[in-house]
Amino acid sequence: MPVLTRLIPSPVVVDISSGALDDLAGLLADQRISNAGRLSIAISRGSGQALRERLAPLLPDADWYPVADGTIDSAVQLADDIKGKRYDAVVGLGGGKIIDVAKYAAARVGLPMVAVATNLAHDGLCSPVSILDNDNGRGSYGVPTPIAMVIDLDYVREAPDRFVRSGIGDAISNISAIADWELSRDVTGEKVDGLAAAMGRTAGEAVLHHPGTVADDEFLTVLAESLVLSGIAMSISGDSRPSSGACHEISHAFDLLYPKRAASHGEQVGIGAAFAMHLRGARDASGHFADVLRRHGLPVLPDDIGFSTDEFVKAVEYAPQTRPGRFTILEHLDLTTDQIRDAYADYAKTIRS
Structure with missing residues (x-):
């Protein structure tokens, strides 16, 4: 053979x-x-x-x-x-x-x-x-x-610490993005490239669980390697699926709805990833995401980057329109405005407790 x-x-x-x-x-x-x-x-x-x-x-x-x-x-x-x-x-x-x-x-x-x-x-x-x-x-x-x-x-x-912290948010969002990819496989039959998913998930987990900070060369090396692996995972899959799900849809919605006020990409996708994990019922994972984001000085709530609850709800509602054809937890749940508001209130309460 x-x-x-x-x-x-x-x-x-x-x-x-x-x-x-x-x-x-x-x-x-x-x-x-x-x-x-x-x-x-x-x-x-x-x-x-x-x-x-x-x-x-x-x-x-x-x-x-x-x-x-x-x-x-x-x-x-x-x-x-x-x-x-x-x-x-x-x-x-x-x-x-x-x-x-x-x-x-x-x-x-x-x-x-x-x-x-x-x-x-x-x-x-x-x-x-x-x-x-x-x-x-x-x-x-x-x-x-x-x-x-x-x-x-x-x-x-x-470089300003904020640029490194932004990369942290982008790296750990892989975990949420791959959960969306696997959800689409189960619901719509979309094919998941196992190698790309393994590489992207490993990159995210390496940063999520590393005990260091942006002041440590060891942590900076792991973060750099993770961002490179994320790029290679996208090359393997032929699209951004290993690194882009509901987390990035929410970030793109911020960019489009509030172009003069949007925060850094990594800050937005970090919040998006933590909220998306909460939406899929993974509350422990969502709380862990929030803890890691806080430890690295990243925002965990929209008001941390200058957005009201109403503006965040509007961004989540609009998010699926930013990537037509991509199936994530947002498309799966298809929440109404009031349901998004309730989910966000529960998310905010959960990560504050």
């Missing part, structure tokens, strides 16, 4: 360490991604300039492209700017917005993309998706997985 295997789309190299950026040129040469150092490097127009000043001497043959924002227009502009210039790869150097812009631009011009993250705000660092703002709000665009993933813990430590 033949042995059947499948290829897993993933970076050829993942480097999570202190000082990783100092040897970026050597890493790319050793992996035969860029022997000549002909790189197109996307950076932000703010903090990216300091990175350029530090790294330009180490990458003398690279060209630097400041990116205005995380919009589809900026991504298209970057692609137009680098097209036809014989680069070996596109490097996204910075936070999630810069990396998403670089992923999209690299896909558009057919070049490999290297993700170099300076913070751990969300799990899109290594995913096959670019989240970009557009005229209708925010869109998800399929792209190839980065060919290399570099995370320098020295830069992560220098």
